[in-house]
Amino acid sequence: MNIKRFKADSIKDAVALVKKDLGEDAVILSTRKVSDGIEVLAAKDVDINSRGSLERSSTSNSSINKKESIPSIEKHLMDMKKEMRNMLNLIQYSSPNKIDSSLYNTLVLNGVQPANALKITNDVAPISSQSSIDDLKTKLSLYIQAAPIYLGGDKKPVIISFIGPTGVGKTTTIAKLASNFTVYDKLKIALITIDTYRVAAVEQLKTFADIVNIPLDVVFSPDDFAFAIDEHKDADVIFIDTAGRSQRNKKHMKELLSFFKMVRPDEIHLVLSMTTKTEDMLDIVENFEVAKPDKLIFTKLDETTKFGGILDTAIFSDKPISYLTTGQSVPDDIELADPMKIAEYILKND
Ligand SMILES: Nc1nc2c(ncn2[C@@H]2O[C@H](COP(=O)(O)OP(=O)(O)OP(=O)(O)O)[C@@H](O)[C@H]2O)c(=O)[nH]1
Ligand SMILES: [Mg+2]
Structure with missing residues (x-):
């Protein structure tokens, strides 16, 4: 050699x-x-x-x-x-x-x-x-599972929470999905935020909720959380926004778990940004596992040219991917995760 x-x-x-x-x-x-x-x-x-x-x-x-x-x-x-x-x-x-x-x-x-x-x-x-390249794409796509938010069951409201590190796009992605569900699917949506660390974070969501005319509750304790969920029992979907947390901050992770102990969401989506190094993404997946996320979301695909991290993270976590986001624009810059399309990104040759 x-x-x-x-x-x-x-x-x-x-x-x-x-x-x-x-x-x-x-x-x-x-x-x-x-x-x-x-x-x-x-x-x-x-x-x-x-x-x-x-x-x-x-x-x-x-x-x-x-x-x-x-x-x-x-x-x-x-x-x-x-x-x-x-x-x-x-x-x-x-x-x-x-x-x-x-x-x-x-x-x-x-x-x-x-x-x-x-x-x-x-x-x-x-x-x-x-x-052909299509056969390769098909084969590669088998390493990637996809599953959007499941709305086909009898349970109502479906409670969906987004968790993840700071600044990855949790709130923006909730805004995109909440708008799409309201406008296109005519669903009744409610928002709850347990991100009370920063006034700006609450205001960001409040501004959005006012524009789309969706109710927003700000929750400060696990007890209030259960109460707020109960308030929106006529909604089809309740989105729970959470504060960004470092996967290495044990105190913050514990606090998050105390809310989920009170009410376990039907789906927890771990949000990851494509601007994060693969090694760090794997570390995030490993450390957020205490919250038992069900699905992964990858954001900021528009800010990278290398998509291999999606494949590594999918293989490492063995979790399905729900959505990909491709820009800052609400509600447009979001797509359903499609294994064939992801395989295409990963096989691109330029
Ligand atoms: N380029 C790009 N920017 C995005 C995308 N999604 C979100 N952003 C931007 O990323 C920044 C952070 O987004 P937020 O939604 O506030 O992120 P967050 O995870 O809620 O942040 P914290 O609540 O502070 O943890 C904002 O400037 C968003 O516009 C995306 O898909 N592409
Ligand atoms: Mg946020």
Whole structure:
């Protein structure tokens, strides 16, 4: 196996260099930003069987220069260690079956973690040689489950809560769904916010509720929460907005749970922003699991060009995705999660 490091101004230029030097079959082992551009580690003549596994890709900003501190040198060493493990895995799991490097590279360059890219490449390998891009899309879409808010049951009102880190778009997404449900589906909607930390947060929702003419209750304690739900028992859907919380703040998480202990929503959607690094998204999923979210929402798709994080998070959490949001505009910038469309985003090759 021939392993080489390439440096260029952009990922596109780096990949062109890799292909020119190592050929079309070269495999990208890792990409990372360095002070003067992008660095790509690539290998030629890689054979992998289905037991192969790679570590999370190193896409950090680490770079070493003369006045760097001890922590960043440690970080740099950690990155090198990860790269070496990736190489060792590749060597260790060599097999006569060549992997489809173009599919593998497309996935990694779209932000899918190498371990998942490898697993998927191995899974789809039997069809990929003679199959069309549509077959690949179909195969990839099977890794993604989709499930919008379920309104088909007998229970009324359906209680839906959005949770997640700060600023990911929980309130905006509730506003989008509440408008669509009111205007297009003619449903009776009520809003409850338990985000009472900031006056601005309540005002944001109040302004929206007034425009669409939907009732809004502001709730300060778990007891008030049960009472507010009861007040809206004639609604079709009650949306519960919550304050953004750091997944690492145990006190905030406990507080959130105290509301859900009083009234367990029918569906809890964990909202994640595509501007978050995949590693952090996985950490958020792991730490919000105490609230037992049922579904995932990905926001700010318009602010990224790499969609691999959706696939990694879907595989890691094993939860369905309900909606994707694609901009700030209420009520338009929201779509139902569609596995085929997500697969298309992840397989795009530019
Ligand atoms: N570009 C883009 N911006 C979005 C999207 N969704 C929400 N935003 C913006 O993200 C910012 C935060 O949105 P909020 O809805 O207040 O987020 P939040 O999760 O309720 O925030 P907290 O309540 O503070 O935790 C606002 O400026 C929104 O307009 C999206 O899909 N794309
Ligand atoms: Mg909010």
